[in-house]
Amino acid sequence: MAEFKIPGITVYRLALYARTLEKLLEEGRDLISSEELARECGVNSAQLRKDLSYFGQFGVRGVGYSIPGLLKHIRRILGTEREWFMVLMGAGHLGQALLNYEFLPKRGFKFVAAFDVDEEKIGRVINDVYIYHVNQLSWVLREHPAEIGVIATPASAAQEVADLLIENKIKGILNFAPVRIKHPPNVVVENSDLTILFDKLAFYLKRLD
Amino acid sequence: MAEFKIPGITVYRLALYARTLEKLLEEGRDLISSEELARECGVNSAQLRKDLSYFGQFGVRGVGYSIPGLLKHIRRILGTEREWFMVLMGAGHLGQALLNYEFLPKRGFKFVAAFDVDEEKIGRVINDVYIYHVNQLSWVLREHPAEIGVIATPASAAQEVADLLIENKIKGILNFAPVRIKHPPNVVVENSDLTILFDKLAFYLKRLD
Structure with missing residues (x-):
């Protein structure tokens, strides 16, 4: 399956996004723009959007991402929604x-x-x-x-x-x-x-x- | 200084390139194309060239990189040429x-x-x-x-x-x-x-x- 070809460094970034979203959630945040999330993760926002677009469409233009929603989705991609x-x-x-x-x-x-x-x-x-x-x-x-x-x-x-x-x-x-x-x-x-x-x-x- | 802004993930990739070059050197290799090096590292070759271009110009068109030369250079960038x-x-x-x-x-x-x-x-x-x-x-x-x-x-x-x-x-x-x-x-x-x-x-x- 095509997804299997995804390079390790992309998966590394997905895991990094998950960690950052977890931290933001702990801080009580709910919504975030792709620019701010990218900055928090130390990547550029084009990279972030590209990584996420591999796996479907998220976020609402002008509103940004729901932090719990995006986290749940990334966990499902990573396979860490389960034990x-x-x-x-x-x-x-x-x-x-x-x-x-x-x-x-x-x-x-x-x-x-x-x-x-x-x-x-x-x-x-x-x-x-x-x-x-x-x-x-x-x-x-x-x-x-x-x-x-x-x-x-x-x-x-x-x-x-x-x-x-x-x-x-x-x-x-x-x-x-x-x-x-x-x-x-x-x-x-x-x-x-x-x-x-x-x-x-x-x-x-x-x-x- | 501008270099200080370089994101963690770029530095992570530089370290990854160093590890891969070390492995190739141990295997007795001397020259490598940017395409092959990128493949070995699991990144795309445009990314590899962009990362290295932050820090100057390497490689010879049509010949590729000298493995010991590039490794020495990356170590100098990383600051790991010293103790x-x-x-x-x-x-x-x-x-x-x-x-x-x-x-x-x-x-x-x-x-x-x-x-x-x-x-x-x-x-x-x-x-x-x-x-x-x-x-x-x-x-x-x-x-x-x-x-x-x-x-x-x-x-x-x-x-x-x-x-x-x-x-x-x-x-x-x-x-x-x-x-x-x-x-x-x-x-x-x-x-x-x-x-x-x-x-x-x-x-x-x-x-x-």
Whole structure:
């Protein structure tokens, strides 16, 4: 389907619009012009209108967008109007930080189980999520179905863990390990690269004085 | 200066181009057309050329870009051709994951010290970085100057810690706490929002079948 071709950076902007609309809604706002919304998001308004026009027609000329209406619509486009169930692979520092990251369940992303190979971690419960041995993955997924696997293992284990997720019919992988994951075309992999944030900071910092 | 107005999303793309060029360089590539580079980055080639034209003229018509040349240039634009020294505020799970994140020092972002209030953590050394009590910040910064403060505390402590960094002349803050930081205009704050990654994954996953 044509929508599948939409580049990652457009989807990134949609997610950014959703975050900004959520913030405006919390501030009690109801309506916004495309110019103001674009400014709040740090994009130009032609870009904003173009992004939204991919997915249909919104907004009323001269009035602007209904904030709750547009947010609801963007969430439907993103697929975040529903809940997604996830398994966490690797309960080290990053994994535990993710289990405790309150924004995820708030936005519908819920861990049903965590997995590790460290006997000291197995059996512990973090933020209501039980840590199993990685060997128990198939069994746990039968009891607690999930669609997303989050990889927070060391780089050396990431491919093996990804293969295991794929064998177990997980179709979406979010990879925090600093390594590229090989995967069949019917599996979606998003790679997290935290260093991009540091680059952005350096850019603005360099221009500060 | 005019460059300072450049929107965050353009800088994000520059960082993305840098990552892609690094990958191509590792693969032994030397030259690339703007079309191929754009495709590798998931943007359109008009966008790529426009982004780069902000900062001068590169590439040779009909030949394309020199990968090492363009990478060097983008690093200079981003300010990542040099080293940046950082302090970490909060040595919990996320903080410790950042101390162990090998890509940061590799790209010139180096922690000189970490700070916490938990007596059990103070005095420990993680990946060669010593954990001090937060009260020792001024003293440590005199010994080990730093320009960037990374906040990895709970949301409830983030503003207080940011104020402390700002008092101590830190001009760049990367905030991983899920809360907005108030700051004077001569301080740059970048907020990390990990949920955007999960949104992107949901978008593609929804369209998979």
